[in-house]
Amino acid sequence: MSRGNLVDPRDDTTRQPDPGRRYIPMPENSGLLAFRPMYPGIYDIPSTPELLFEEEALQEGRTWGEDLTLYTGASYLAGATAGAVAGLRRAAVEAERGESLKLRFSRVLNNCGSAGRAYGNRLGVIAMLFSATKSGVRECRSGSRADDWINTAAAGIATGALYRMPGGPRSAIVGGIFGGILAGAGFVAGRPLLKKFAPNLGI
Incomplete structure (x- = not known):
C-alpha cells in the first residue's frame, strides 16, 4: 500500500x-x-582441486613436512597402542591374589602409560629419521618428487643404519638391511591399500 x-x-x-x-x-x-x-553455471562447484600456487599443481607426492607429519603421527599412535597392549599384559602377569580393585587399576594405568610412551617415542623417532632420509634421497635423485620403491628402500636402509649406529658397525649393517627389507615390503604391500582406501594422501 x-x-x-x-x-x-x-x-x-x-x-x-x-x-x-x-x-x-x-x-x-x-x-x-x-x-x-x-x-545455473555461475553457481556450479568445481570438481578440480583448487591450489594456491602453481608449484602445488606440478608437485607429485607429498612434501617433507607432510611426510614428517603423517609418518610421525601414525607411528606414534601405533606404538602407543602396541605399548598399551603390552602394558596391559604385563599388569595382568604382575597381579597378585587378594589385591584390591583400586590397586589393580592403578597398576594397569602405570604399565600401559609407561609402555605406551616408550613404544610411541621409539617409533616416532624412527618415523622422523625415515621421513628425513627419504626426503634427502629424493632430492639427490635429480630432485625427483615421485615416491617410488627405490626412494623408500634407500630411506629404510639409511633409517635402520642410523637408528642402530650407537650399537656399532655390525649392528648398523644389520639394522640397515632389516630397515630396507621392511620399507620395501611396506611399500609394495601398503601402497595399493592406501590408494584404494585413502587416495587423498597423495601417495
Missing part, C-alpha cells in the same frame, strides 16, 4: 520480481517453494 511518496515495505504488490530468479513448482503437498538462478 502506498501513502504519497512513501512505500510500505510490507506491501508485496509494490515489489518487482527478481530477474535472476524464477519460480520452479515443487510436487504437490511439499509445502516448499524452490527458486533456481537463471544462469
Whole structure:
C-alpha cells in the first residue's frame, strides 16, 4: 500500500520480481517453494582441486613436512597402542591374589602409560629419521618428487643404519638391511591399500 511518496515495505504488490530468479513448482503437498538462478553455471562447484600456487599443481607426492607429519603421527599412535597392549599384559602377569580393585587399576594405568610412551617415542623417532632420509634421497635423485620403491628402500636402509649406529658397525649393517627389507615390503604391500582406501594422501 502506498501513502504519497512513501512505500510500505510490507506491501508485496509494490515489489518487482527478481530477474535472476524464477519460480520452479515443487510436487504437490511439499509445502516448499524452490527458486533456481537463471544462469545455473555461475553457481556450479568445481570438481578440480583448487591450489594456491602453481608449484602445488606440478608437485607429485607429498612434501617433507607432510611426510614428517603423517609418518610421525601414525607411528606414534601405533606404538602407543602396541605399548598399551603390552602394558596391559604385563599388569595382568604382575597381579597378585587378594589385591584390591583400586590397586589393580592403578597398576594397569602405570604399565600401559609407561609402555605406551616408550613404544610411541621409539617409533616416532624412527618415523622422523625415515621421513628425513627419504626426503634427502629424493632430492639427490635429480630432485625427483615421485615416491617410488627405490626412494623408500634407500630411506629404510639409511633409517635402520642410523637408528642402530650407537650399537656399532655390525649392528648398523644389520639394522640397515632389516630397515630396507621392511620399507620395501611396506611399500609394495601398503601402497595399493592406501590408494584404494585413502587416495587423498597423495601417495
